[in-house]
Amino acid sequence: MAAAPGGAVESAWRNALAAQLAFRGAVLDVSGSTSRLSSEFSRLAASTPGIAGRASGLFIRYVDHGVQQLRWLDAELAATTRLANAASEVKDPDMQLALLRLAGPRLEAAMLGSLLLAVWLDFLHLTDVALKQQFYSVERLFVDLDRVQKMLEPAMVALSSGESGQVEAAAKDIPMLVGHLTREFAATREAMRMGAEKLQKILVLKESIEALTLLSALKFSLPSLPPSAPATLGLALMMGGDGVMMGTRLIVSAEWVEMMRQLVRAGVLSLPAVGAVVRIQAGQVMMAQSHDELPKGVRDALGDGPEVRGMRVTSRTGAGMNEPPRHHVLPKEFREWFEKRGFTGEMDIDQFCVEMEQAHHEAIHGGGDWRLGRQWPGEWNRMIMRALRNAETDAGRMLTRNEILDIVVATMKRDRIPVNFTPWSGR
Template identity: 60%
Template sequence: MKDVKNSTGALADALSKLATRPPGLGNRGLSGINGAFTGYLGYGFNQLPWLLGALGSTNTLTEAASEVDDSGMELALLRMSGPRLQAAMSGAQLLAVWVDFLDLSDVVLRQCPAYSVEKLMVDMHRVQGMVEPSMEALASADPERVEAAAIALPELMGQLTREFQSIREGARVAMERAGQAMAVAQLVEMLTMVSAMKLTLPRLPPAAPAMLGVGLVVNSNGVMMGSQLVVSAEWVEMMRRLVQAGVLSVSAVSAAVRIHAGVMMAQANGDLPKGVREALGNGPEVRGMHETGRAGAGMSEPPQHHVLPREFREWFEKRGFTGDMDIDQFCVRMERASHEAIHGGGDWKLGRTWPGEWNRMIMEALQDAESKAGRMLTRNEILKNVAKRMRDYQIPMKFIPWRGT
């Protein structure tokens, strides 16, 4: 979280510098050209609120997890933070690439008058069209859309790498054709120096499929190396533990490692690269993970169950269940028969008269606990009480946000 927050702050600074940099000769630059490129700057700025919001949500949930006095509920809250952290990690990476393209455009506008402004606008419009769907999916906070966008990110990064190289090469060729041979070398050097693309994006993928297991090794000082410097062994261990705990998905971590390692080729049949499986421990919890659709093998969506009853929303809000801890965040998927069973066999009116019906039971338990305490229960006390009842009823402690179905 700290790393992503620092990266986001650096990107905000970079955007501000580009926006406030005075135009060059001929009113050329991102801040010039009669505002033709300000929309692209604005698109970058527009990503900052949701990125910071995702980090804030992650922080809220991890703090709540550290405070709750129940190990099962603690892990459940950490799992709730996973999609938000995943979205922030992938979103910051994608925004860094967008800033690279803005940097590139600014240099081309200032230093390469032979490259058509209209063509550059078309280039940036095309690149934004490539970035936008993934960015929208990540910003949605929908766990399944976030997961799909994170898994697809390596392929997108490969496409963006080619776009970046194409614009840079186009600028060089335009300068040569304009007879400005002496300025070409200086332009190429500037395009390389001002862009962080060499850090945020790997080199172009090889023509032949590459397996991560071939190019990913741990050297003597414990740093993992691929076609470029990748990540530390400590980072891999952290990812392994988060995957095994169910906080992050192995598919998304696999995609992140492939991006860092410069391996952009899609793996056959959705299988994980051998090197990633080994780095993550290659245990049954890793081998058993694979990409699936929301409905599984053609089956209908299981019903959602509000663990904290919706008809008592106001009661829970008074005790701290708002925002990222709203009761709509505490839903679980259950088989239809199980869902109907805990609600009195599916008959709503009959269910409320059955002492063991979930909503009636949980509210009586919480209200009794408040009477004994002589005060309002804290949010953590409520979660601990709910966790015990969930174990009693064999309800899986894996929360998902309410979808309204």
């Protein structure tokens, strides 16, 4: 399709290309973060003087827990990459953006999950140091880690669900959760410091008593100085200005912010998810002062333009809408037909639903009674399947998945159905 320079079609292609590049850049960043996490978990698993060697491996289960969480993160990133590849193969720029939006919740889940897993890794690093230095109660460390794991678990379960609503709900709570865990981390570190000071005082007392030959009978057994140097609690950690743990996490740069801005404007990523990451990275672990306005730090990071000013962190209910029906643009009664042509996994036909008003949904199906509606030649399911089968007859072969999507998107645009898909949730 030709278009004059600066025309609407060229603009659409330019926007789709910008979104593709930003999306792949974001996936690459999160993949780098998960690779570093994997490397750190492997190192801790081999830390025999510390986490892997104390109390017959009592703490190794917590390293294994991190590795298990990393598996679903890697699976989400793999699915996200496949959807991005599928988006790059279709011709229509609107369909490209629609496929990226389908992958958006998966990328959000991986991004936020890697943040929480990095927090977990920070606690494991701290535990590893405490076990090596031997000036903090092993029992207390075990209880502390168990409590942190239980605090992180609900958010991780929501993120790993793959359901966009659960991901957004978790995103809104994650900054506060990280803030609370930051205080827990600081308290544990302070207790370790005090323990080290007490141990040093005892060792000084022991040396003083041993120096008094007249009181040699008073010698008694006291804890020996650990072979390692005084506690260095930094390791891979770095504390932000507001006490937020950083170091194993994604580092925010101007390029990263620009990627997020592109993806938010394209509707690929949601404001709650991006806002949560920006607030955590900026150390602004606080909720918005007003329930319908973005925090100033988020607005500053995303750019205070009209697009961002018009965005609000809200649900459909908060926007005054009831949950609308979801229309399968690929008719579900022909699921097997579509599966034979490549619509499986993350490209299952349940991913290709469109939210629309009840009246509109009934209209494209020929009215409220679907049985009577099927008799109308213009009914959506009859019409789209006729177009697809005619195309296969003309081609003399099965259509490919991308060819089917090209036909579907052209029909959607003709009937003024928005090319913006929402996965089916069984309603």
